[in-house]
Amino acid sequence: MSWLRALKETSRSGLSMERRRLEPAIAARGALGLALVMGVSLAFFGPSVAASSAFGAFQAAIATFQRSWRPRPTLALASGASLAVSTFLGYLTGSHEALFLALLLSWTFLSGLAWAAGPTAGIIASSNVAIMLVTITLPTSVATAAGHAAVIFAGGVVQAALVVLLPVRRWGAQRDALADALAAEADYARRLRHDPVAPFDPVPLMTARSAAAVTPRQARRRPAELHGARGLAERIRPVLASLADPAVGVPEEGPARDRVRELLAAAGALLDAAAHAIRHGEPVVLPPQAVAALRTPDTGALLSGPSRRAALRLAALLSDVVETAEPRTETSSRAAARGADPPARPVARTRPTLVRLAPLVAAQMRAELRPDSPVLRHAVRVSAVTAAGWLLGGVLPFGHGYWAPMASVMVMRPDFSQTYARSVARFGGTLVGVALATAVVQSAHPGVYLSAVLSVVCAFGMYLLMRTGYAVSQVFVAAYVVFLLGMDGAGLTQTVRDRVLLTLIGGLLAMLSYAVYPAWETPRLRGRLADWVAAVGAYAAAVTARYADPSGPAGPDVREALLATRAARVAWQEALARATHEPVRHRGLSHAAAEQAEEALAEFGRVAMLMEAHVPERDVPPVPAAAGLAESLHRATERGAKAIRERREPSWDDLRETVAAWTADPPDHFLLHKGATLLLDALDEVTTGLTPSSRPRAGDHRGE
Structure with a gap:
């Protein structure tokens, strides 16, 4: 692919939007946490502290939206604590340019290596560096800096507390992962009716397996219907394939094949019913036609040998899936009515706590310290570009020079397409967001409290639409930062003009760095x-x-x-x-x-x-x-x-x-x-x- 076509494709990808299921309740909870933190900080400490606390609460809420299987309160606390440490260290060295530049290089390099532990760790680490570049301009003394770090952490604590006090779909991510795995099996069964050698994408099963790993605390609280069904889905897949495949099953046409198609259709219906029950935490509603198809005595008359064994095995596994998918109270009552014991809970896959995870992450980061590692190349690129952007922003006569390195660190990713797509999306979103925020400011002339309200509204919009596309989320982020800094009396028009220009410079630096020092996947x-x-x-x-x-x-x-x-x-x-x-x-x-x-x-x-x-x-x-x-x-x-x-x-x-x-x-x-x-x-x-x-x-x- 030529460079021109690659730029065209990545630009289109960055500016595209996807239809995703919106979660207004979760977005409102994140905005509520931000409003509480900002309101208290404004009432007792003033706009400067409110801006710092808002960054902490804002970033902690974003951490709870990441695709991670850890408890959301843990993610919020980890984000708030790491951001507080980053900000405090940044202020301690901020008055000495050489010392701060050394900290920025090392801190950004570590944030780049954090991608070795997964996208959640990489995103949180990158955001910490970006926000640190802004917050270190706010305090005026060491004691004040410590206070700013404390309120940043408090923002994470508030978001974590709200997740506990106002739960929205507890275990929702795990339920969705398991339901998606069962739904994928159901779709596979239906496709096998028409294509006996249809392919199967194992990603939903792998995702469900990852979601099934829990910490010891989670293992004690996990709903019963999330136990066991994933293992049954793993065992059903080869049975479905062997039942449908003519090489080991029945001929491609004839009464036996018609019977196999009926069994596959019934399997798809029952698996869909189990998936719906697990996703919503409801009792399983069994489709009568599917149950009748599995119970008909025609199976023994039409099928024989391996195909008959596969049909009987399928019926037994589907029965286990339906039983496992029932909520705990329902399952227990049915078992009691039969005079039997409730199903035994399988041994849970364990996930280390954050404390025990730290040495594992350090080992993963050390393993990436090799010349051919894309993660190491990303760490080198992002640290060099961030430092160059910081120095360039200080030299240019725009003011607010931190916008260039902040834009770079937020758009850079270990692969080419994401880096270029996010660079285009960030500039486009920033341009639109700043224009809208400027129009509001010029028409309404908001004061401190109205600016705070507008920033919370923008944060809600970002939380609500962040999964539909990076460009649309950046519209709200740009407006959010404009209103937030406007609370503290920062030069609003200068911020608007400079942020657009410096964001463009930061994106161009990010794109240029990948062209100069790439980590191509093709070779x-x-x-x-x-x-x-x-x-x-x-x-x-x-x-x-x-x-x-x-x-x-x-x-x-x-x-x-x-x-x-x-x-x-x-x-x-x-x-x-x-x-x-x-x-x-x-x-x-x-x-x-x-x-x-x-x-x-x-x-x-x-x-x-x-x-x-x-x-x-x-x-x-x-x-x-x-x-x-x-x-x-x-x-x-x-x-x-x-x-x-x-x-x-x-x-x-x-x-x-x-x-x-x-x-x-x-x-x-x-x-x-x-x-x-x-x-x-x-x-x-x-x-x-x-x-x-x-x-x-x-x-x-x-x-x-």
Whole structure:
């Protein structure tokens, strides 16, 4: 992609808006916390302290909107505390330019490395640096600076207290994640009715797994309906696939296929009902037609062998899902009516507390201190640009020079497309927001208290619409800052004029830094693809090894290999999405090659999942040939991954030799030989995709 087209695409992305579900109650709660903090500060301490406290409450509320599974009060407190520390340290060094510049460089560098711990930590750290650049201009003494830091932290405390006192959809994020996973399974079941080999995106299941990790305190308070359903959804997916796939199930047409379609439709309806119940905390309303379809005796007459076992297994798992999705009181009452004990609560996945998380984050940041790390390059870029913007803002005759570095640190991200899109969006939003705020000021001439009210209204608008697009949120942020600084008697017209110009300079510095010192994703695509090949090969090998030793120790190998495969697949997809808009050549991996290789590896993973769905029980005799297949799968995919990284054509000789040796004497198992052949075919498709000479060119009609 050329630079001109890349700029056009990122600009369009930055200025776009998305239709998202609005949450006015949560936005109103954040605005209420801001109003309380500002009102008390204005009444007792004056406009200067009110401006500092407002920044603390404003940023703490934003932290509660981040996509994190930690309790919202914890996020608000962490944001308020970290911002208070940043501001106080900034003031202590603010009077000494060289010392402050050293602090700014180190603090911004650490905020860049914080992206290693995830986007929530990166956003909070970046915001701390940006707000520090503003708040250090407010105090006049060390004691006053300490007071400003205290009220900033108080703003975080107030927001945390409001989350506790005025809860809105407790466990709402976790409910949505689990409901989305079940809804994705329901959609998968319906698509299988028409396409027996339909693909499945594992991201909803991965999100639900991440949401299921809780701290010890959360584990004691988590609703019962959030226990267990995710694990059942994980087990349902391969059963659905094996029931629908003609390779291991029923023929593509006929009465048996019609019965399978009925079962898949019933599964989709029941999973949707369970998802709705979990999302809203209501009892499950079972669709009568779906229940009747599962209970009909036709299954035993029409299906046999693996397909019949899959149908029976599906019915049992769906029953468990419905039982688990019931609210706790309902489930308990039903169990009591049956004379049975309530379902046992599964062991919760644990999440470390913030105190225990600190050394883990430090280790993640240290791991990024390597030359090829995109996070390290981002940290270097953002620290250099912030320092340059600070120095440039002080030299230019505009005043309020902190707007340039503040704009830079807020728009910069570790990848190209987000940095450029946010730079355009911030400038556009700032221009509109400042213009609107100026019109209000010139027409109404607000005083201190009316300016405070207007800033709270702008904050509410930002909280309400922040997830619809970065540009629209910046409209409200720009107006918010104008009204907030106007409370303290700052030169309003100068602030308006200078902020627009310096915001443009900050955005341009951010964009220029990525062009000069990039961290392109495109050259790393082969490495991401190789990681996926190695991971999915290890998963298939772990599954196959279970056929060789069904009675062996039931270790977590298959489960861990599956999770690693999903992580590698998502990493590949995210990298491919980032590389799509980068203004660089493909360097050995074209769009067509990437698409064909992705489809082939997705098919490889699907076949391995089908084999997992039919892993023999512990009392079933082993299949000795499976041990050799597992070993050849592992060797072939490891060597193939190495060849892909080294830009060589991958070959799968180990697996090919194993499959060829089975021609005369295949293993006595209905799926093992067929599965090995399908796995080899998928890997051959990967090779075809990565070999330019083997891909058909446009207009090629070979085979006609």
